Amino acid sequence: MAKIIALANQKGGVGKTTTSINLSAALAKAGKRVLLVDADPQGNASSGVGVDKSTLESDIYDVLIQDTPVNEVILPSSTPGLDILPTTIQLSEAEVQLVDLPEREYRLSKALAKVQADYDYVIIDNPPSLGLLTINSFTAADAVLIPVQTEFYALEGLGQLINTIELVRQGLNPDLEMAGILLTMYDGRTNLGKQVSEQVRTYFEDRVYQTVIPRSVRLSEAPSYGQAIIDFDPKSPGARLYTEFAKEVMAQYG
Numbered sequence: 001m002a003k004i005i006a007l008a009n010q011k012g013g014v015g016k017t018t019t020s021i022n023l024s025a026a027l028a029k030a031g032k033r034v035l036l037v038d039a040d041p042q043g044n045a046s047s048g049v050g051v052d053k054s055t056l057e058s059d060i061y062d063v064l065i066q067d068t069p070v071n072e073v074i075l076p077s078s079t080p081g082l083d084i085l086p087t088t089i090q091l092s093e094a095e096v097q098l099v100d101l102p103e104r105e106y107r108l109s110k111a112l113a114k115v116q117a118d119y120d121y122v123i124i125d126n127p128p129s130l131g132l133l134t135i136n137s138f139t140a141a142d143a144v145l146i147p148v149q150t151e152f153y154a155l156e157g158l159g160q161l162i163n164t165i166e167l168v169r170q171g172l173n174p175d176l177e178m179a180g181i182l183l184t185m186y187d188g189r190t191n192l193g194k195q196v197s198e199q200v201r202t203y204f205e206d207r208v209y210q211t212v213i214p215r216s217v218r219l220s221e222a223p224s225y226g227q228a229i230i231d232f233d234p235k236s237p238g239a240r241l242y243t244e245f246a247k248e249v250m251a252q253y254g
Ligand SMILES: Nc1ncnc2c1ncn2[C@@H]1O[C@H](COP(=O)(O)OP(=O)(O)OP(=O)(O)O)[C@@H](O)[C@H]1O
Pocket: 011, 012, 013, 014, 015, 016, 017, 018, 019, 040, 042, 044, 126, 127, 128, 184, 185, 186, 213, 214, 215, 216, 217, 219, 220, 221
């Protein structure tokens, strides 16, 4: 049965999508069967693993709103062993439409239950909000992994996020855990980077992963080629560190 991990932080641009893509690809390279779920209407995870969104006949919107079977929508990605449940901008309408649907918080969970036996990991990329799409992900997930940009205001909003996880645990999904916090876009040349990472570790202690993802231009270039960093530039520091990070996740979840 797949471990389902939702990547979330309602703060925008902290590395959720970059981490979703590259953790998924590194897990697949390690021999795991992985499904990447793009639950963000921006669709950056879909294009980042080589999906041409303009040619899609159906996407996660149809699964959530129209009850299209999930296996009809899943596609192979540019990385062997990694499948993608893609999205397009039409998912932006789902946030409103879900409100009136029965079991509105459980729709992703029900869809993923049908393919959970086919994978070792399901990684869900989420939008920068705590709306119904993210709540669907938290209801479906075993654990929430929080990327935190090693920058000023890094801790801002984390209290609210952790509160939301707690609320979901009290109602919709009692088994939901916090997987941990991943520091991203670290710049070791600046004092700020060091200060923020120390501050996050002081506050969250062993819930912060040992691996730290450095700021790297190659990581930001890879998505425009539709490739994960381990395929785009296997020798780059980004490829090495996402591989290290995947090892930490496998030590945690098998
Ligand atoms: N380690 C890194 N080094 C350099 N650039 C990075 C790194 N990680 C992410 N980026 C770049 O920073 C931007 C934001 O990253 P990303 O899209 O992963 O964040 P996000 O949290 O998914 O954003 P959103 O909240 O909009 O979904 C992107 O342009 C991405 O390419």
